[in-house]
Amino acid sequence: DAGVIQSPRHEVTEMGQEVTLRCKPISGHNSLFWYRQTMMRGLELLIYFNNNVPIDDSGMPEDRFSAKMPNASFSTLKIQPSEPRDSAVYFCASRGDSSGANVLTFGAGSRLTVL
Amino acid sequence: QKEVEQDPGPLSVPEGAIVSLNCTYSNSAFQYFMWYRQYSRKGPELLMYTYSSGNKEDGRFTAQVDKSSKYISLFIRDSQPSDSATYLCAMSVGNNRLAFGKGNQVVVIP
Numbered sequence: 001d002a003g004v005i006q007s008p009r010h011e012v013t014e015m016g017q018e019v020t021l022r023c024k025p026i027s028g029h030n031s032l033f034w035y036r037q038t039m040m041r042g043l044e045l046l047i048y049f050n051n052n053v054p055i056d057d058s059g060m061p062e063d064r065f066s067a068k069m070p071n072a073s074f075s076t077l078k079i080q081p082s083e084p085r086d087s088a089v090y091f092c093a094s095r096g097d098s099s100g101a102n103v104l105t106f107g108a109g110s111r112l113t114v115l
Numbered sequence: 116q117k118e119v120e121q122d123p124g125p126l127s128v129p130e131g132a133i134v135s136l137n138c139t140y141s142n143s144a145f146q147y148f149m150w151y152r153q154y155s156r157k158g159p160e161l162l163m164y165t166y167s168s169g170n171k172e173d174g175r176f177t178a179q180v181d182k183s184s185k186y187i188s189l190f191i192r193d194s195q196p197s198d199s200a201t202y203l204c205a206m207s208v209g210n211n212r213l214a215f216g217k218g219n220q221v222v223v224i225p
Contacts, residue, residue, distance in 0.1 A: 004158075031210075041217075042123075042203075042215055042216065042217035042218060043159070043203065043215040043218075045212055045213070048212070056212065091158050091159075093158075095210075102147050102149075102207045102209070102210045102211075102213060103149070103161050103164065104161070104213065105160075105161075106158030106159050106160065107158050108156075108157055108158050109156075109157070109158050
């Protein structure tokens with residue numbers, strides 16, 4: 001298995017532009033998570049899906065952030081309009097029900113810089 | 116009070132030393148306790164997990180959970196330069212949201 005695949009790995013954009021981050025979870029995993037990591041705040045859960053349905057989006061900072069999971073093999077996190085304070089590494093993670101102990105497998109992350 | 120506290124201060128040790136990391140937490144309902152390792156520019160990867168209290172050993176790594184003190188630890192014996200990474204503790208109630216610590220950067224000096 002190729003693991004959790006994220007794209008792009010790096011994104012540099014200007015304030016006000018739309019940013020779309022993409023994630024392909026591990027085949028067969030039915031839960032998908034989006035996290036944001038910064039030095040100041042560490043890893044923060046933004047939203048998670050179970051069977052393609054958003055379960056908890058309480059971590060989404062504001063309306064500028066939106067996430068979708070149109071099918072079991074693809075999810076997007078969109079920021080519109082982007083702001084410099086959105087600069088962070090965004091991780092996608094997936095989990096299968098059989099993992100038992102709430103074990104997440106993370107992707108390599110998308111490093112976002114908003115100028 | 117934060118749910119999970121982990122002192123993010125960097126830790127430098129000579130090769131072969133024992134590395135000791137710990138986290139404290141406030142939610143007594145936490146059942147699953149994990150340690151993730153994160154290499155630079157990579158995503159976190161699961162290192163070890165334990166359920167409820169007790170010790171778990173895997174090679175050079177030992178995880179301890181003391182639920183009465185709300186305290187968990189990770190020990191790395193005979194540390195190697197390849198152990199240089201950031202170590203994050205994480206915990207949850209069942210399959211609910213994982214709460215992460217901020218992570219400890221460990222540098223093992225050859």
